[in-house]
Amino acid sequence: MSDLLPLFPLGTVLFPGMVLPLRIFEQRYRTMFARRVDDDPIFGVVLTLSGREVGDQPEVYSVGTAASLLKAVRYDDGCVDLAVRGGRRFRLLAGHWDEGYLTATIEWIEPGERSTLAGEQTRRLAEQVTQAFSAYLDALERTADLRIERAELTGDPVMVAFTICSLMPFDTAQRQRLLEAMSPVQLLEVLLATIRRDRDLLLATGIGGAALDHPGSRFSAN
Template sequence: MTTARLPLFPLNAVLFPGLVLPLNVFEERYRAMMRELLKTDESEPRRFAVVAIRDGREVAPSAPGMPDQTALPEKGPAAGFGPDPLQAFHEVGCIADAATIRERPDGGFEVLATGTTRFRLLSVGADGPFLTAELEEIAEEPGDGAGALAEGVLRAFRSYQKRLAGARERSLSTAAELPDEPSVVSYLVAAAAVLDTPAKQRLLQARDTATRLREELELLRSETAVIRHLPSVPAVDLTRVPTCPN
């Protein structure tokens, strides 16, 4: 496996390969990270590691998902994550490539990144202005029957979308707009389904594509059955990802 050390950006959310991640960066430790990434030539990937914070470990008095250093007794890149930051994060995350990093007049940054490759977190460093991660990349294995499972997941996903949107609403995606490559299907559905962070994390760290698709099939059927019994559900744009504040 390939190992690397990259800047670490913890979030109260899960990033999947192939999915877009908009970030609103305002805290100094993450501003420092973006300034460092900007030193990388535009022709090279500006990579950083995104990992989900374990439930109950984050401290976020002013914004969801990230500790606010101004409201914490401790300072530094690991503020809010306890004496051993490694224990505050999930073991599997996703490498992101920052295609756009735009600095605002107030010194913050608007970032548009894309998930690329899963990784396993080996260690967390806190000896600089921002956290860094030693990680090993995880190869995506197809598993048995991924192709057939992907077809079933797509059918279940379309039914799920229609139930979410409501009987009178147009389906949110047509067949032509959905992929057919099993791993891409598995990550798209994992990102688009309305699931809590622990469920999404389980999907991210599935041992192979087929395992992820099997779990998604069960989840979609279960969620669709629940939605069917609700009196009404407003239309939801499943493909729109909200900006994550740091």
């Protein structure tokens, strides 16, 4: 089943469950916000492939994430600060810029195989991923001489995986690759290998990952 959804091209990957702050200042996105403020999802977030976020019609990746509005703060100059949360993933089928912003026909990406065998494999992989993430944090504490407050990661294995994706300092290309995983098993296998690689890199060099300042830690402007 396909739907029509306005899209927000950014230099950031939005994962399901991840909260992302945004600042809207371009007129075209103010218009989009005004038209969609009461809709859920309010828009979709897609990673820019080429071109600029501001004042351009950039090419975008074909897999993105629907965003639900959590909070909006409007200013006298017309700018708006938003907080959105990632929801369902989608695949872009066709798009146009007739409204000044990108509007696309999209299809929703289903969670993937839910058989008993696949479920058991997913749970085992999820346990390995959480253990690897904990080991990565242990290594980070030792190499950086700091203490990290940790939250318990429980619940749906896929959402746990996406939560860890949003917390790890992966570069943007790796984040997009994880977002595009077409099954829970594929997502968890790629995530597990990447966390273990970054832990080894951290212990060997004191540097974990290619981007220590992940996108969720700062505002992303349109």
